[in-house]
Amino acid sequence: VTxxxxxxxxxxxxxxxxxxxxxxxxxxxxxxxxxxxxVAGGTSVTEVGALDGDLTRLLLLWAERSGGEVIxxxxxxxxxxxxxxxxHTELSLLSATSHAALTHGPLSxxxxxxxDHNYYTxxxxxxxxxxxxxDQQRRxxxxxxxxxxxxxxxxxxxxxxxxxxxxxxxxxxPEGCLYPGDPGIRxxxxxxxxxxxxxxGVRNGVLTAVEDFLSGRxxxxxxxxxxxxxxxxxxxxxxPEDGALMELLAxxxxxxxxxxxxxxxxxxxxxxxxxxxxxxxxxxxxWQQGPQLARxxxxxxxxLASRAxxxxxxxxxxxxxxxxxxxxxIRRVLDGRD
Amino acid sequence: xxxxxxxxxxxxxxxxxxxxxxxxxEFVLGCLDxxxxxxxxxxGAFMGELTRLLLRWAENAGASVIAxxxxxxxxxxxxxxxxxxxxxxxxxxxxxxxxxPPAxxxxxxxDHNYYTxxxxxxxxxxxxxEQQRQxxxxxxxxxxxxxxxxxxxxxxxxxxxxxxxxxxxxxxxxxxxGTYPGGIPCDNPAxxxxGARNGVLTAVEDFVSDHxxxxxxxxxxxxxxxxVWDPAGPHDGALTEVLSIWDRxxxxxxxxxNRVMHLANTHVQMILAQEAEQRVAAQDRQLQRxxxxxxxxLASRVxxxxxLALRLRRSxxxxxxRQIRRAIG
Numbered sequence: 002v003t004x005x006x007x008x009x010x011x012x013x014x015x016x017x018x019x020x021x022x023x024x025x026x027x028x029x030x031x032x033x034x035x036x037x038x039x040v041a042g043g044t045s046v047t048e049v050g051a052l053d054g055d056l057t058r059l060l061l062l063w064a065e066r067s068g069g070e071v072i073x074x075x076x077x078x079x080x081x082x083x084x085x086x087x088x089h090t091e092l093s094l095l096s097a098t099s100h101a102a103l104t105h106g107p108l109s110x111x112x113x114x115x116x117d118h119n120y121y122t123x124x125x126x127x128x129x130x131x132x133x134x135x136d137q138q139r140r141x142x143x144x145x146x147x148x149x150x151x152x153x154x155x156x157x158x159x160x161x162x163x164x165x166x167x168x169x170x171x172x173x174x175p176e177g178c179l180y181p182g183d184p185g186i187r188x189x190x191x192x193x194x195x196x197x198x199x200x201x202g203v204r205n206g207v208l209t210a211v212e213d214f215l216s217g218r219x220x221x222x223x224x225x226x227x228x229x230x231x232x233x234x235x236x237x238x239x240x241p242e243d244g245a246l247m248e249l250l251a252x253x254x255x256x257x258x259x260x261x262x263x264x265x266x267x268x269x270x271x272x273x274x275x276x277x278x279x280x281x282x283x284x285x286x287x288w289q290q291g292p293q294l295a296r297x298x299x300x301x302x303x304x305l306a307s308r309a310x311x312x313x314x315x316x317x318x319x320x321x322x323x324x325x326x327x328x329x330x331i332r333r334v335l336d337g338r339d
Numbered sequence: 340x341x342x343x344x345x346x347x348x349x350x351x352x353x354x355x356x357x358x359x360x361x362x363x364x365e366f367v368l369g370c371l372d373x374x375x376x377x378x379x380x381x382x383g384a385f386m387g388e389l390t391r392l393l394l395r396w397a398e399n400a401g402a403s404v405i406a407x408x409x410x411x412x413x414x415x416x417x418x419x420x421x422x423x424x425x426x427x428x429x430x431x432x433x434x435x436x437x438x439x440p441p442a443x444x445x446x447x448x449x450d451h452n453y454y455t456x457x458x459x460x461x462x463x464x465x466x467x468x469e470q471q472r473q474x475x476x477x478x479x480x481x482x483x484x485x486x487x488x489x490x491x492x493x494x495x496x497x498x499x500x501x502x503x504x505x506x507x508x509x510x511x512x513x514x515x516x517g518t519y520p521g522g523i524p525c526d527n528p529a530x531x532x533x534g535a536r537n538g539v540l541t542a543v544e545d546f547v548s549d550h551x552x553x554x555x556x557x558x559x560x561x562x563x564x565x566x567v568w569d570p571a572g573p574h575d576g577a578l579t580e581v582l583s584i585w586d587r588x589x590x591x592x593x594x595x596x597n598r599v600m601h602l603a604n605t606h607v608q609m610i611l612a613q614e615a616e617q618r619v620a621a622q623d624r625q626l627q628r629x630x631x632x633x634x635x636x637l638a639s640r641v642x643x644x645x646x647l648a649l650r651l652r653r654s655x656x657x658x659x660x661r662q663i664r665r666a667i668g
Contacts (some may be wrong), residue, residue, distance in 0.1 A: 006516065006590075008589075008593055008596060010589065010593075014368075022597060022600060022601075024593075024597050029590075029593060029597075030590060031590075032589055032590050033590055040529070057462070058534050063540050064535070119350075151633045191587045206455075222536055228590060229593075229594070229597075252584050257342065257365065258363075258365045258366070258560070259591075260597065261342075261348075261357075261362060262560050262561065262594050262595070263594065265561075265598055266594060266597055266598040266601065267356050268355050269355065269598060269601035269602040269605050270597075270601045272355075272601070272605040272610055273601050273604040273605045276605055276608030276609045276611070277608045279608075279612035279615070279616070280608055280611045280612045280615050281614030283612065283616050284615055284616070284617045285454055286619050286622075287615070287618055287619055287622055290622055290623075290626060293626065293666075293668055294622065294625065294626055296665075297626070297629040297630070297633060297666045297667075298629065300633070300658065300662055300663065300666045301629065301632065301633070303657050303658060304636070304658050306657075307657040308659065309645050309649055309657060309658070310642075310645075310657075310658070312645060313639075313641050313642055313645045315494075316641050316645075317639075317641050320641075324643075325635060326635055326636060326639055326642070330632065331632060334629055334631075337621075337624075337625055337628070339628070
């Protein structure tokens with residue numbers, strides 16, 4: 002289903018890379034992301050998982066307003082993102098994995114994590130950031146993580162499973178489909194490349210990685226904005242902007258009304274996919290049966306037209322008076338009459 | 340997943356359409372608390388889903404509830420004997436509002452069209468003026484898509500003809516001002532969205548613009564909740580606090596737009612799937628008919644004899660049992 006979306010926050014196109022309007026880009030949360038960046042007051046942002054540059058465009062608007070810098074990280078950036086980097090000196094594009102980029106690149110004031118959505122990758126990203134901040138005797142940067150809600154909050158997904166150490170990986174169902182409320186796999190629902198076979202449990206999902214990172218770090222706060230697959234925000238409560246961030250996010254953080262709205266949104270998104278799959282399966286079956294239907298029809302038509310069958314019908318009629326094998330009976334079958 | 344007073348809004352909503360105002364519970368109760376309401380009128384109580392919530396709230400707040408419905412559902416009727424603080428009125432909103440004493444708050448979720456809502460608002464305002472009271476807090480459901488800018492009528496004949504929009508004969512799809520095959524079905528929707536005197540939000544806006552001191556806030560989720568109040572009253576600050584972040588919030592609006600779009604897509608695809616499945620069933624039946632006929636032919640001794648005779652004459656038979664077997668598959 003391709004759907005036109007007329008809404009364009011900050012004049013940015015929401016569906017350039019999201020034809021089905023899943024709302025999968027952080028850009029769908031544009032106003033809130035912009036407010037967070039403004040309140041956090043830093044001068045640099047790193048975006049992990051920049052992909053096709055949808056959110057990067059918004060970050061460049063922020064950079065323009067604030068005079069800040071943007072670092073976009075993606076191991077295989079889309080040409081649109083590369084073009085964006087060519088046009089903007091304030092944007093540096095690092096074609097590297099998040100772990101390499103976060104280890105060797107500069108440590109920004111704000112880091113957006115929206116790369117590979119699994120426990121191992123996110124935990125490592127968080128560990129590296131925390132270690133680098135400690136090395137530099139700095140506070141933890143403000144962290145903004147996408148996909149802390151359904152489906153990846155409690156369920157890993159892997160772009161390239163081979164790049165994750167085997168012992169850190171959940172059992173995977175390749176091209177598995179997910180349905181909200183179903184902890185297993187639901188054929189025909191929302192398709193993912195390498196989702197974990199089961200939702201929940203230890204060391205599974207982005208939110209679980211966030212929670213495990215937070216445990217024992219009393220100085221950190223976590224806010225969860227449950228819109229468009231969920232945003233997690235982590236910051237150090239000794240940050241001078243702590244009060245302003247609290248004030249901005251208090252109404253959004255784990256708001257049950259927003260949770261209900263998002264839950265209903267993803268339900269209908271998944272239901273659309275289920276129905277779409279049903280249409281495709283029905284059409285496939287029609288197509289698959291087509292040749293057999295035509296072959297049988299052709300044979301029956303040939304019989305109907307043949308003198309030999311005419312003779313057969315006469316013999317049968319002479320013997321039995323009437324017969325289930327008549328040209329009339331074949332005509333009825335061909336016309337679809339019972 | 341917490342919900343006020345532990346009510347489950349999905350209990351009577353297997354498709355998850357979330358059409359009950361119950362889904363906006365936090366805002367409904369937040370506004371009632373903000374004005375310290377002690378009496379609430381609910382227009383369009385229907386099955387009593389929101390009524391149940393209002394009753395639990397009223398118990399704590401020491402308030403009373405009047406539920407109005409022309410044809411109350413048995414579930415709503417069953418609430419009345421068990422609750423001293425509930426009065427159920429079986430009448431049209433226009434009749435009931437004209438006769439009832441003014442309440443602190445009125446919830447309007449009855450017939451979703453310009454004429455009905457405009458009349459409800461006019462009657463409420465006139466009653467308040469007669470009694471020299473401030474306008475009650477007004478909560479209106481369905482100020483968003485689809486009824487914000489498009490009338491729908493439970494019973495079109497009850498609306499004076501000159502106040503009625505031409506009716507549609509098909510479903511609705513967000514962003515499509517006409518109709519859309521397989522779109523969301525409504526009772527009797529207007530054929531076109533938009534324009535003058537069409538839809539609940541248009542009725543509210545016209546009412547507010549005729550009373551220039553009033554404020555209108557719109558929480559744009561679960562089909563849209565409109566809140567109207569007099570800012571000169573004592574509760575302006577409290578209401579503003581409840582509503583200001585969410586009033587026409589673009590992110591909330593985007594969530595709702597996306598939600599109803601996928602809801603409508605589900606319906607469109609469901610109709611397509613039903614049609615495709617009917618075609619599959621018809622094709623299965625046809626295959627079955629053909630197979631049965633071919634099997635009968637295969638079993639026929641006369642046909643077998645005919646095939647043999649043709650072969651003996653060395654003429655290529657137009658049919659053979661082998662061909663039939665292959666066609667049966």
